[in-house]
Amino acid sequence: MSCQKCQNIQPLTNKSGNLLISCAVAELADIMVEYLTKRNIVYELEDKRTIWANIDTLADTISDMCTTHFTSKVLRDDVKMLFLESFETLTASVLIRMKTLQQYKDLLGSQKLIEIIEDGLLTTHFQPIIDIKTNTIYGYESLVRGVKDDGSLIYPDKLFGWAKDGDMLFYLDRACRETSLKTAAVKNIHAKVFINFIPTAIYDPSHCLQSTVEWAKQLDFDPKNIIFEVVESEHVADLEHLKSILDFYKSQGYMVALDDVGSGYASLNMLAKLRPDIVKIDREIIDSIDTNKMNQSIFKAIVQIAKENDIIVLAEGIERAEELAFCAKEGADLAQGYYFGKPSAEPRRKL
CATH class of the missing domain: 3.30.70 (Alpha-Beta Plaits)
Incomplete structure (x- = not known):
């Protein structure tokens, strides 16, 4: 059925x-x-x-x-x-x-939203993610935009607002995943690609994610170069359902990442239960972390748990050299933010 x-x-x-x-x-x-x-x-x-x-x-x-x-x-x-x-x-x-x-x-x-999806009016912008140790591009987060008739962009907040109001999260989430894969293939990206997904839009992973997996295979992506990233993770009530989704992705050879870690009260508990490959520390924690003692404590706690469980740490939202220096010193593996580059239709190839 x-x-x-x-x-x-x-x-x-x-x-x-x-x-x-x-x-x-x-x-x-x-x-x-x-x-x-x-x-x-x-x-x-x-x-x-x-x-x-x-x-x-x-x-x-x-x-x-x-x-x-x-x-x-x-x-x-x-x-x-x-x-x-x-x-x-x-x-x-x-x-x-x-x-x-x-x-x-x-x-x-x-x-x-139906017109945008059916007419193929979704496009993807890419923001670089940096390997701190080698100072090279590790991969890109793919961020989907809608395209109006005049060529101007519709940003995700409006797209997903329409989707929530019209009970269309499943359709938009699926279209975004597939658009990210297709655009990355067109742009000839061989680095890792982070693809967002909303877990509450997925009901039965083996069925609802079938088209995503098929597109990845059809486009000859190496599974280890695709990282499926959970967004709105702090709003997930059913951890067992989310774990079943992540386990399905892992069973297909993909990596998984947990977004906004540190922003929700259940973040550390989720880390222990879900065991993602990568954790992205929330930008609110990274903001002015070189001077904010409380944020420093939270950051260090997350890094310690991650390192003990072989989880890669990504510091998100870096905009200043001082923030990067602190995160690098305290154990972050990857970094992302405007300091390195904004999302753009043409992926940045060099730092």
Whole structure:
């Protein structure tokens, strides 16, 4: 049986039809009537709080409502709508399909995300990761961006915000992993590539990660040069599930890394249970670490645990020579940050 999350998803329809609008109070219905009148949309009042509106295109109408008129949270949460391509008998099961304006707005974000994924409008930027001992490039973290029609970029916070709102984390996470692999192959990267993934977007590792593994094999990547990096690790509640994902990657010959270590209360406990190949110490710990005694203590504790368990230590977010000097002196193996280079479409080949 295949996972339901791996199936195709349907975009928000843009067909014409009838919109049943139910407002929490009559005052909201008055605002809605004013909007419909301004837009020359034919409507009929069912009662003081309920409106039937005949619209040409659902997605365009909702988009217009969300971007040009109904900006208040009260309106978004207290106006409910049900789209019907033709008048139906209004049973309880039909009315359950009613959505708030905010929910429709979330669907529009999902619509945009669907277009980005289906049209191949994801690209990858690469940030160098440095081997401190040899002062050479150890690898790159791959960071995915969306591309707009005008060529400008959509950053991950917006992409994953749309994905969370529309229950599309699985699709976006999978597309990002595959885009990272394809772009690294196109850029002829032979160093290690760090590829982010969100563990809560993966249900059954052997099934949900199948396409990622197949792409890696098809592109002739040496498994030891691919490092799958857990992001948002401090939010993971089910450690056993996360461990099953990491164990699956390891069984395929890949390395795994744990991100933002030191930022969450459970970080050290996670280290002991998950035993990653690499730990990335959170940038908040690295910030001004040459003068911050508390951060120095946390850093040293993580390094000690890592060294005792043969785990590679990566200091993330280095922006100053003094921060690099402290991390190198206290046992960091790898370093990453603007001090060495920002993420860029063309990977930096030399320091």
